[in-house]
Amino acid sequence: MCQIIHSHWQSMALLISAFHKYSGKEGDKLTLSKGELKDLLNAELGDIMGKNTDQAKVDKIFKDLDANSDGSVDFQEYVTLVACLTMMCNDFFIKK
Structure with missing residues (x-):
């Protein structure tokens, strides 16, 4: 049980650190600009989502x-992406 809890904390820490690794490179250090989000998606989630070179696709995800609608993605909004990806992965494993 302790191993499972430790593993979950490590996973959460990775998600948090991924956000902060990219936030603030352009402007506010607590939000992601569209460019920062694109960099995060490609570098950290490219294996899951595929490389996002299509700007229209990045624009849709950002929107x-x-x-x-403040023109940036804060941590709470980023968590929406994490939740959606978690649900997609869960569905994938249930179907297997």
Whole structure:
């Protein structure tokens, strides 16, 4: 049980550190710009989502995440992406 809890904490720490690794490269250090989100998607999630070289696809993902339409993705909005990916992975493993 302790191993499972430790593993979950490590996973959460990786998700948090991925956000902060890319946030603030352009402007506010607590949000992701469209360019920062694209870099994060490609570098950290490219194996899951595929490389996002199609700007229209990146624009759609950004718009869907930017719930308050302020032109940036904050950590709470980023968690929406994490939740969606978790649900997709769960569905994938259930079907196998």
